[in-house]
Amino acid sequence: MEPSFLFGQFLGGLTAAMFLFLIASGLSLIFGVLRVLNFAHGSFYMLGAYLAFQFVQWVGPRTEGFWLAALGAACGIAVLGGLVERLLLRHLYGREELYQLLFTYALVLILGDVAKITWGTGQLSVSRPPSLEGSLNLLGVIVPHYNLFIILLGPTIALIFWFVLQRTSVGRIVRAAAQDREMLSSLGANVGMVYTGMFMVGSFLAGLGGALVTPTQSIVPGMDVAIIVEAFIVVVIGGLGSFWGTFLGALIFGQVLSFGILIFPRFSIFAVSALMAVILIVRPWGLLGRPLR
Amino acid sequence: MSALLEVRDIHTAYGQSRVLFGISLEVAPQECVCLLGRNGVGKTTTMRSIMGLTPPSSGRVTWKGKEITGWAPHRVARAGIGFVPEDRRIFAELTTWENLDVARQVAGRPGGWDIPAVYRLFPKLEELRDRPGGFLSGGEQQMLTIARTLLGNPELLLLDEPSEGLAPLVVEQLLERVLELKQKGLTILLAEQGVEFSLAVADRVYVLEKGEVRYSGSAASLRDDAALRHQLLAL
Numbered sequence: 001m002e003p004s005f006l007f008g009q010f011l012g013g014l015t016a017a018m019f020l021f022l023i024a025s026g027l028s029l030i031f032g033v034l035r036v037l038n039f040a041h042g043s044f045y046m047l048g049a050y051l052a053f054q055f056v057q058w059v060g061p062r063t064e065g066f067w068l069a070a071l072g073a074a075c076g077i078a079v080l081g082g083l084v085e086r087l088l089l090r091h092l093y094g095r096e097e098l099y100q101l102l103f104t105y106a107l108v109l110i111l112g113d114v115a116k117i118t119w120g121t122g123q124l125s126v127s128r129p130p131s132l133e134g135s136l137n138l139l140g141v142i143v144p145h146y147n148l149f150i151i152l153l154g155p156t157i158a159l160i161f162w163f164v165l166q167r168t169s170v171g172r173i174v175r176a177a178a179q180d181r182e183m184l185s186s187l188g189a190n191v192g193m194v195y196t197g198m199f200m201v202g203s204f205l206a207g208l209g210g211a212l213v214t215p216t217q218s219i220v221p222g223m224d225v226a227i228i229v230e231a232f233i234v235v236v237i238g239g240l241g242s243f244w245g246t247f248l249g250a251l252i253f254g255q256v257l258s259f260g261i262l263i264f265p266r267f268s269i270f271a272v273s274a275l276m277a278v279i280l281i282v283r284p285w286g287l288l289g290r291p292l293r
Numbered sequence: 294m295s296a297l298l299e300v301r302d303i304h305t306a307y308g309q310s311r312v313l314f315g316i317s318l319e320v321a322p323q324e325c326v327c328l329l330g331r332n333g334v335g336k337t338t339t340m341r342s343i344m345g346l347t348p349p350s351s352g353r354v355t356w357k358g359k360e361i362t363g364w365a366p367h368r369v370a371r372a373g374i375g376f377v378p379e380d381r382r383i384f385a386e387l388t389t390w391e392n393l394d395v396a397r398q399v400a401g402r403p404g405g406w407d408i409p410a411v412y413r414l415f416p417k418l419e420e421l422r423d424r425p426g427g428f429l430s431g432g433e434q435q436m437l438t439i440a441r442t443l444l445g446n447p448e449l450l451l452l453d454e455p456s457e458g459l460a461p462l463v464v465e466q467l468l469e470r471v472l473e474l475k476q477k478g479l480t481i482l483l484a485e486q487g488v489e490f491s492l493a494v495a496d497r498v499y500v501l502e503k504g505e506v507r508y509s510g511s512a513a514s515l516r517d518d519a520a521l522r523h524q525l526l527a528l
Binding site: 169172173175176179180182183184185186187188189190191192 | 385399
């Protein structure tokens with residue numbers, strides 16, 4: 001096998017990893033703070049894609065309006081997430097976790113049907129914005145500019161989140177909320193607002209991931225369930241609730257998938273699932289996660 | 294009597310298990326009142342009921358003449374009641390300074406307490422500013438919890454078993470600090486199992502037993518009357 005071919009596979013895996021990171025990091029953040037496993041996170045991703053498609057129709061396809069559409073879609077999903085948390089999910093805190101799982105699963109079914117009713121069951125597609133239509137020859141590999149943008153966006157978002165969580169007062173309040181909600185509220189914090197805010201941020205990331213994926217793959221019903229399975233594998237590998245764990249999990253997932261295809265062409269998802277199984281047995285809390293108290 | 298805090302006949306339960314059976318008490322401005330009693334008699338639950346963490350199923354809590362029963366904890370805190378829980382509840386992954394910063398940011402009341410002021414009260418905390426809360430000793434954690442709550446500029450401090458699990462020397466230092474706070478005019482509602490700490494600071498005492506008030510009176514009378522003390526606390 002030629003080195004340039006392997007490098008191409010590596011870059012392909014990296015692009016997939018960064019998309020997965022965008023989505024899984026939202027899932028992990030929400031779990032880390034609210035202790036809610038949001039099955040509907042994949043549905044938010046899918047709706048982000050459909051909304052981006054819709055907005056692109058309005059601002060004009062094949063224009064730089066794409067960026068506005070993507071941002072609008074992500075914000076729309078953040079608002080949807082905020083409403084879901086405030087009006088519905090909030091009533092299930094303190095109950096058995098089963099209720100939260102059933103509730104978010106019900107959302108998956110409802111939002112899936114809403115998407116089918118609104119946009120039909122056919123494939124929809126969105127073009128790359130003109131500024132990133134070209135491609136680059138990198139060590140003999142043709143890399144679309146758009147993929148490079150995604151590869152750079154992933155670490156940028158990770159660094160922004162790391163900085164906000166570790167170095168700002170807002171981040172410290174979020175970390176305190178994740179550790180001891182009751183104590184934080186006794187100190188005078190409206191923890192309900194913190195929860196809504198974090199759910200919106202997590203949903204924003206899902207919506208952004210969905211919007212940005214549209215130039216690289218077509219929008220179809222069922223992409224919600226496909227991505228939630230992958231995002232769960234990523235956070236299980238990396239450690240649920242661990243931010244860098246999610247980043248690492250996404251990188252591993254992307255590469256195993258990308259190179260697994262070369263070895264077992266039809267079973268590459270099997271390789272990833274096997275990896276997850278091994279990690280669950282050896283280190284059930286994930287590579288960078290921590291055992292639950 | 295114009296009480297700062299007035300608790301009237303509260304009943305509180307955790308799910309099916311009832312803990313408080315009609316507790317009533319009053320705390321006047323600048324007074325230090327102690328809830329005395331053994332483990333499980335309802336001292337912590339009384340504080341959690343006042344704070345809104347475990348709202349009472351009946352009865353009322355009145356703060357400066359205004360009913361606050363069932364308010365969310367952050368509203369109670371912003372009204373001027375600060376809670377120092379018995380298990381300290383430090384944010385273990387945050388450093389000392391980060392714990393204080395969080396408290397300062399979420400405090401909803403203006404007042405004289407800021408980070409330099411709590412460092413003056415507990416100079417040790419400044420030395421430990423970059424150490425994660427989980428790596429502090431019990432005594433250091435206790436200082437940090439009190440400092441953290443003070444940053445909310447409370448008028449009333451609910452101090453739940455501050456001496457629990459601490460070495461005698463540390464308890465003595467803590468006692469001095471609490472006396473200093475009392476002299477500064479802070480109103481304190483203290484919960485304790487032992488008489489040493491409580492009788493050293495308290496003006497009045499309520500002895501709790503099985504979720505009810507068994508005795509209430511001045512700390513002095515309990516201090517001077519060994520027979521009464523023995524009868525109430527079997528000490």
